[in-house]
Amino acid sequence: MEIPQIRMHSQQAKIQINTEPAQVHISQPSGDLTIRQPAAEISMRTKPGRLNIDQSQAWEDMNLLSPKKSIAKNAQAGQQAAQQGAARRARQGNALMRIENNSDPIKTQALENGFTQQKRLGLAFIPSTFAVKTSYEPAELDIQVRTNKPIIEGRVNKPIMQYTAGRIETSLAQRAELTIEVVNTKI
Template identity: 85%
Template sequence: MEIPQIRMHSQQAKIQIQTEPAQLHISQPPGDLTIRQPNAEISMHTRQGKLTIDQSQAWEDMDLLSAKKSIARNAQAGEQAAMQGIARRARQGNAFMRIENRTDPIKTQAIENAFSEQKRLGLAFIPSTFAVKTSYEPAELDIQVQTHQPIIEGSVNSPIMQYTPGSLETSLAQRPELTIEVVNTKI
């Protein structure tokens, strides 16, 4: 006897997926920075020092005078000597006028006029100590400095971004199939 049999053959569907990943590139350029430092301005003013040396006293101690000073000194010494002479003569004249006082003015005046005063002995330093006089005005230095702040300029650069979107594609790699057969089989 023959019995019909159904035979089924099936093939499943296969899905194929293709992906392209997204890409993101980020680069950060460095910032721009410029720094300028202006030079400082310096001004200096100097007043020279002044040294004064006065050695006129030393020259006078050595009797090395200028003509003007020598004449003035000798004129003063002559005037003083003349006044002392006049005073001595007046005193001696008055002593002669008072002869009645029983003094011996002739003898006294003879001794006074005959002998001059003796000079004193001793050391004399020529020129005398501290005869040269010095004075010094120190120099003055005035320094003016004008500083300037640095000039700083900076700018930020934005990041550079490049984005490529990804993709996704689906398709059937294998179509589904179903085959049905009716087969008669003998028993």
């Protein structure tokens, strides 16, 4: 006996997809930077040092006097010698007035007035210790510095962007099919 059978054969549809991805290119140019440093301004003022040397005492010790001091010294020495001479004469006159006192004033005065006192020998022209006086005023230094700030200029460059859009293409790679057939089979 033959029984009809239905046979179905199907094939599914296939979709084909082709894609091109989107592309982004980004480049960042570096920024522009300029830095300038103005030089500092420096001003210096100096007051020079001063050395004072006073050697007048040393000159006086060596008997090398200025005319004014020499006149004053000699005038004082003359005045003192005149006073001593006047005092000596007064003393000798008083002794002569008292000649009756069993003294021999003429002989004594002859010996005193007849011989001069000998001068001492020695070096008198060497200045005394610390006769030269010195004083020093140190120099003064005034330094003024004015700094200048750096001048910084910066410029940011925008990024460069390139964009290529992507694509998607779809197509049917295989069509759907359904085949139906009737087959007689024997049992």
